[in-house]
Each structure stands twice: as C-alpha cells, then as structure tokens.
Amino acid sequence: xxxxxxxxxxxxxxxxxxxxxxxxxxxxxxxxxxxxxxxxxxxxxxxxxxxxxxxxxxxxxxxxxxxxxxxxxxxxxxxxxxxxxxxxxxxxxxxxxxxxxxxxxxxxxxxxxxxxxxxxxxxxxxxxxxxxxxxxxxxxxxxxxxxxxxxxxxxxxxxxxxxxxxxxxxxxxxxxxxxxxxxxxxxxxxxxxxxxxxxxxxxxxxxxxxxxxxxxxxxxxxxxxxxxxxxxxxxxxxxxxxxxxxxxxxxxxxxxxxxxxxxxxxxxxxxxxxxxxxxxxxxxxxxxxxxxxxxxxxxxxxxxxxxxxxxxxxxxxxxxxxxxxxxxxxxxxxxxxxxxxxxxxxxxxxxxxxxxxxxxxxxxxxxxxxxxxxxxxxxxxxxxxxxxxxxxxxxxxxxxxxxxxxxxxxxxxxxxxxxxxxxxxxxxxxxxxxxxxxxxxxxxxxxxxxxxxxxxxxxxxxxxxxxxxxxxxxxxxxxxxxxxxxxxxxxxx
Numbered sequence: 001x002x003x004x005x006x007x008x009x010x011x012x013x014x015x016x017x018x019x020x021x022x023x024x025x026x027x028x029x030x031x032x033x034x035x036x037x038x039x040x041x042x043x044x045x046x047x048x049x050x051x052x053x054x055x056x057x058x059x060x061x062x063x064x065x066x067x068x069x070x071x072x073x074x075x076x077x078x079x080x081x082x083x084x085x086x087x088x089x090x091x092x093x094x095x096x097x098x099x100x101x102x103x104x105x106x107x108x109x110x111x112x113x114x115x116x117x118x119x120x121x122x123x124x125x126x127x128x129x130x131x132x133x134x135x136x137x138x139x140x141x142x143x144x145x146x147x148x149x150x151x152x153x154x155x156x157x158x159x160x161x162x163x164x165x166x167x168x169x170x171x172x173x174x175x176x177x178x179x180x181x182x183x184x185x186x187x188x189x190x191x192x193x194x195x196x197x198x199x200x201x202x203x204x205x206x207x208x209x210x211x212x213x214x215x216x217x218x219x220x221x222x223x224x225x226x227x228x229x230x231x232x233x234x235x236x237x238x239x240x241x242x243x244x245x246x247x248x249x250x251x252x253x254x255x256x257x258x259x260x261x262x263x264x265x266x267x268x269x270x271x272x273x274x275x276x277x278x279x280x281x282x283x284x285x286x287x288x289x290x291x292x293x294x295x296x297x298x299x300x301x302x303x304x305x306x307x308x309x310x311x312x313x314x315x316x317x318x319x320x321x322x323x324x325x326x327x328x329x330x331x332x333x334x335x336x337x338x339x340x341x342x343x344x345x346x347x348x349x350x351x352x353x354x355x356x357x358x359x360x361x362x363x364x365x366x367x368x369x370x371x372x373x374x375x376x377x378x379x380x381x382x383x384x385x386x387x388x389x390x391x392x393x394x395x396x397x398x399x400x401x402x403x404x405x406x407x408x409x410x411x412x413x414x415x416x417x418x419x420x421x422x423x424x425x426x427x428x429x430x431x432x433x434x435x436x437x438x439x440x441x442x443x444x445x446x447x448x449x450x451x452x453x454x455x456x457x458x459x460x461x462x463x464x465x466x467x468x469x470x471x472x473x474x475x476x477x478x479x480x481x482x483x484x485x486x487x488x489x490x491x492x493x
Contacts, residue, residue: 021067021110024098033093033114034125035061035069036132040085041206041245043072057082058246060107061091061114064131068108068138072099073116081122088134090125104152107229107246137228137257142196145232146239155229158241159257161265162225163198164190165215173221176212187211191225191241192271194264200240200284201227207243214251222251223265226258235284235294235306285309285421288367291438295430304426308438309447310362310371311419321358321408322386327351330375354386358412359437362422365449370437371422380443381420382411421447 018034039060044052057078059071073081098112116122140148140156148154166188168174176187187203189211203211207227215222228248230241243249253259265271285307286294294304323332326342333340339349356378360371379385384392393406423442430438 018064018092020065021061021063021069021114022065024069024110024112024114026098026100026112028095028097028117028119030095030119033063033096034090034129034132035063035093036090036129036134037085037087038062038068038135039087039246039248044245057085059085059114060246062133062136064129066133066136067110068136069110069112069114070102070106070108071114071116077116081116084122084124086124090127090129090132092123092125094121095119105229105231105244106154135255137226137255139226139257142193142199142239145230145241146196149232149234149239152231155231155244155246157226157228157257158191158193158199158201158230159224159226159261160191160193160199161223161261161271162189163192170221170223174215176215189225194261200235200238201225201230202240202242203227203247203249204243206245207247207249210249211251214249214254218251224252224258224261226250226255226261235286235290238284240284288362288364288369288436288438291424291426292367292369292436295426295436305441306424306426307421307444308364308424309419309421309449310364311449312360312415312417313363313368314361314416315408315412316359316361316370317408319359321356321412322354322390322406323357324352325355327353330355354390356386358408360412360415360440371424371440372437373440375441377422377440377442381415382409384411419447419449421445 016032019029019031021033021035024031024033037059040057043055043058045055046052054075056075057073059073061069061071063069093114093116095117097115097117099115100112102111102113137157137159138154139159144156145158148156162170164170165174166176185205185208187208189201189203190198191201192198211225226249227241227243229244229246231244232239232241234240250258252262288308288310291306291308294306324340325331326333326347331342333342333352335341336348340352341348355375356373358373358378360373362369362371373381382389389409389411390406393409421444422440423444425439425441427439430436
C-alpha cells in the first residue's frame, strides 16, 4: 500500500500520504509518519541504590487512525531533539528505524518501536490537525489487571474513585508530603474500581509529584483518579498497581474517562460511602524472601510496611537490649556535658525514656534473617515496657539505675520457638545495605507456619545491619546452648 501511494505521488506530483502506524514494518524505512506527540519521558536502566542509567527519551504517539505507537530517541541524539518536543503538538517524521527489540512493558498498540536514526528528519507542524485525537486511553478492568499480573507485558490505564490517600480518608482533606525526602517520593492511594475490590495504587517520583500538585491545586477534594501505564503485580497475594516512568495522572474532569466515571458516581452515590481506614489500610503479608525481593527491585526512596510470619530461633546476647530515646520522637539521645541531646528535635534538655532494641534471629519456611525489635514490638512480645523491666530489675537487685547494667530479660529467652506475625518497616537503609536485617515495629498476633523443617544455618549475607534509630553494637553471642536446648525440649514436649 505504501509503494502504491508513492508511485501515484510521482505521477501526479503530489506528496505521498503519511504512513499509518499499522503499516510500519521492522527495519529501516524512508516513509513519512504524521502523528501527535502525547507524552515523552526519560528512558533509564534501573540500578540498585541509584537513579538509573539514562538511555534516551521515549515517546508516546498517536496517528490519524487513533493507533498508539512508542518512539525512541537515543542518548546521542537527545540534545538535538529534546528541546523541540512539545506534548500535544503535531510532528512529521521522515526516515526512521522500526525495532522489534522491546519485549517488556508495552505502552502502545503497535509492538514495533519507531526509533529516530541518523537519517531521520523530525519537524513540528505549525498547524494543528483536528483529524488526530488529542488523547486516547487504554483503561482496563480489575479482572483484566488480574489476568496480566506479573507478566511484564502491556501497561494499561486504570480509573476509579479514591478511598484513601496515604492512609487518610477524604472527608477531611488529606495532607500530602511536600518535602524533598523519601516519604515525598511516593504516594499510595486506595482506589475503588467499578468491578473489583479496593486496590493499592503506588505512585512514584514524577507520577507522585504530579498527583500531589494537582491534588493540592484543586478547589475541592478530588474524587476520581486516572493513572496511565500501570504495572500490575502481586504483593503478599494481593493485586497492586504501580506507576512507571511513562505514567501520567489525571483527576476528576481533566480527561474524558475520568469525566465519565465522575458522572457514573453521581448516579451511584452509594459506592462513595466512607470507609474505615483501618479496614482498608492492611499491610500485605510477605515472606522474608518476598520482602528481600521487594527491596531489590524497588527504588531506594520507598518507605513501606509489610506483615511477615516468622519463628523466633535465637536472641543475640552481648549487646544492649534497649537504648535511651527522646520521649517525643523516639530518636536515640546523645549525651552532652550535663544533659541529653536529641539530634532530631534539637532539644538540648530532652526527656529520656528507655526503648527496646533487641536482635532476634528468625526464620520462615524458606529464609532466615535478623529482625530488629523496636518500641511497641518489644512491648507486644514481653507484655511490658522496657522501662518497667528495667525498674523491676533495679528494685530486685538494688543500686543506681543510671549505673547498673541490666541484662537481657528472661522473657526474651522464653520467646524462642514462638511464631508471630511481625509488622516490618522497609526504609532507606535497607536499600543501601548488602546485608538483610529487617526492623519490626509491631507484633500483630501469634501465628503458625506451615509444617516444614527450618533452615539449618544462617544464609550468607543476612547478618545484623544498623537501624535508623539506634547504631549497631558490634559483636555479641547468641543465647547459651543450654538455654536453647531447654527451650526446644519444652517445645517438643
């Protein structure tokens, strides 16, 4: 068809009509394409602990038939073309290379990627072409996302109504992080789709910032959210959606699908009933291995919470089992000449309180690692605050509380062999360490592991790592073999 059009143009002296995306074939082409540029973004190769390696610029384009295609401008040609790119404008491209090398994360109908080559000529048309759509979305249902979960294939769009934003209900306008820190690089919303349950949607980096800016600029609290090119994946058995570099965010009446959803809500008011945040914000339950995999593949700015079922195998001895913290922010205090100083609050005469910091060796059916028990998790395990245990020891043994050395309470030794569901916090330090240790901030409940033999020894690379609240204390022995043997005999009996 392209050859016939070109022959006719030669005979009549008229230019060949632009080639449609569906007629593009692999390899080099000297044909002309005409399209509207919908979106462009940086293409990067992910690198753990860093921003990634910049590869070039990716484009999302639409032609006169409404077919979407993905384009690519390599890093060497980025400076030549990037300043001329404008979202929504019409472009003409002559001479290009159509590549079929992209095998994951497709954002367009056309599987071939249209690459700008050394022979390409890209120009922006001065006049708009009303025959080319200004937008087109590929919205999918819950069941379709579920069918494509973890396949790393097509990235489709999602639209629904907001239930919670960063754990905050909408009846009181949520307050979003705006500082340039780890928490501000992510927004997590609970989105209700028409045909499925409430879903966790994670917005990262540019998508998170776009959501924050639009949300805060809205006169009234936004209700409907549309996110493009989301990646469906399963965490702890629960389907979640995650934004990608190509993702865009739209609220309420910005685009047609969100307008239509907003109109549907107006005729179905019962679906917008308020929800209890406690019922919706439930941490996914992951294994130790799944949490390790999450840390490996997610950007280092993320702060996330998961539940993890594990059995306590041992307690690390020879280190302090508590630290002196600021009563207001729970940060470890520094000792000044005459007072205790809080490095976080800046308080030079901080009120001190003892907080748990106990290192437990734990295992599940597949992995073994260290859990750092902090704060409420210690109270959940022992039934007492750290201060209460210290006071009880001082009363029994006499002496000055500030000078006496308080050994690890027996109640931690007694916990060996118990299986619990732990609330695990994943934070920035987990992404920079080569060793796996996880911070437990709460013990949710008692639990059971499926019957299976535990690992015989600690896996390589799972030693203790510092937490953000308290510095590591160096070496230390485990509970004595006699104590462990007695405890295990009790369990088996």
